[in-house]
Amino acid sequence: DTVEMQRLRRVKQLGFTNLIYPGANHTRFEHSIGTLYLASKLSRRLGLEEDVIELLRVCGLLHDIGHAPFSHVSERALKHKHETVTKDIIRNSAITDIITEKFNANYITKIIDGKTKYGQIISSDLDVDRMDYLIRDSYYTGVAYGVIDTERLLYSLKYDENDNIILTQKGVQAAESTLLARYFMYPTVYQHHTTRIVNAMFRVCLKQLLNDKIVEEKDLKLLDDGDLINIARNTTGLPEETMKNLDTRHLYKKIDTVNLANFENPEKIVNMDAEILTEAEEEIAHNLDIAPEEVIIDLPEALSFKDMVIEVETDNGLKKLSEVSTIVDSLKK
Structure with a gap:
């Protein structure tokens, strides 16, 4: 119920996209709640302890709290990325007093950054942040490309012996659909x-x-x-x-x-x-x-899968997803 969190109710997820897709009026607040929910589901699937699950719920809730009005639209005109502002809010605001009653603020920022064993859940190539916004953006724009099988994907992720999140063989198709959804949503919605x-x-x-x-x-x-x-x-x-x-x-x-x-x-x-x-x-x-x-020269936002690192558990050991899937291999080229 802090001012910082409630502000997100009035920050649209997709900025001015509602001028093109009239239904796209959803907000960063809704997305934050959705990310919290998926973080909780994946954490339980991975068998994490209750205090860690609560920590990851907090990370999911706060991961976008630094977004300026109109989100990514504004960000390209600013000196500081929303991730930097998010860290500052978590460390130096009314929210800090609340979260530090139980958690370490700096550790939360590390997780949101994708660092530590748990950071992969919030920020990686198959993270809960992307899962939520693809489904949510697809639903509110009416564009079917973002429809993905989150249930199968969530239940196909696990930790390996090195604490890296990997994909089981059963989740390959779900991962393919997620990556393809992102690929098609860019020209259709995000870069329309x-x-x-x-x-x-x-x-x-x-x-x-x-x-x-x-x-x-x-x-x-x-x-x-x-x-x-x-x-x-x-x-x-x-x-x-x-x-x-x-x-x-x-x-x-x-x-x-x-x-x-x-x-x-x-x-x-x-x-x-x-x-x-x-x-x-x-x-x-x-x-x-x-x-x-x-006069405006507008450069497209780069979408690249070249640096993607997703490993799949196979009968012959761990393999890169691009080695198992011809679809993903094509996306990386």
């Missing part, structure tokens, strides 16, 4: 072309608010979606104009697309420094004789 346009427009608006000191980044952890919208609506100039455009769905149009495959090093392009992007936008605007804020 209209979603990217709306998100990019709002990021420019937020950058303006930050640059003009209308909003301080450190204060965003106290604000919800409605707070930030009201600030933008009442700020003359670009912020107010952006909100009017979003209200009337008067969106920017895509004028050109460049295929990343045409570049020698696509990852370098995706991770290009923000200052270089801004310079490119300004140059294009100058050549077209329009205002710099009317």
Whole structure:
């Protein structure tokens, strides 16, 4: 019941995606409860003790508490990732006093980071965080790609002798469906072309608010979606104009697309420094004789399975999932 936790009731899970999928009004609070629930189920399946299960429930509940208004939409305009803010809230807020009655705050942040024996449950290639958001996002957008068999997946995970979570042979298909769900949800929902346009427009608006000191980044952890919208609506100039455009769905149009495959090093392009992007936008605007804020170069968020480490228990010992599954092998290429 803390202010920090209740704020998540008013922070949408998918930001402005409801402009494209009208049902996508679910929140970070709901997702946090769902992650808590799945963390509890998987912990019991793994045979963990009750105090550890309670600890992991807390981690599941708090793992996203540092998200700014509009979640990942805002994050690309900020200096600090939500994981960093989450750690700060867990260590230095009213929540700290509550959790430290029984648990160590620093240990909780390590688990949320995916470290320690228990961190794999909250943050890994097959973690309860991803399981929940794929199912939840699929349900509220009406996109069927995110439907996965969580029951089979949860009951197919176990610890090996080195305390690494591995997959039993029976869970291979469930793991495949989970990874495929993530693969298909990216272009269909998370990176939908209209979603990217709306998100990019709002990021420019937020950058303006930050640059003009209308909003301080450190204060965003106290604000919800409605707070930030009201600030933008009442700020003359670009912020107010952006909100009017979003209200009337008067969106920017895509004028050109460049295929990343045409570049020698696509990852370098995706991770290009923000200052270089801004310079490119300004140059294009100058050549077209329009205002710099009317040009946006939007780079896609990278989705890669190359570094994925999931091992499967087979009759011939542990094998990488990509060695057992041709589907997963294709995803890694």
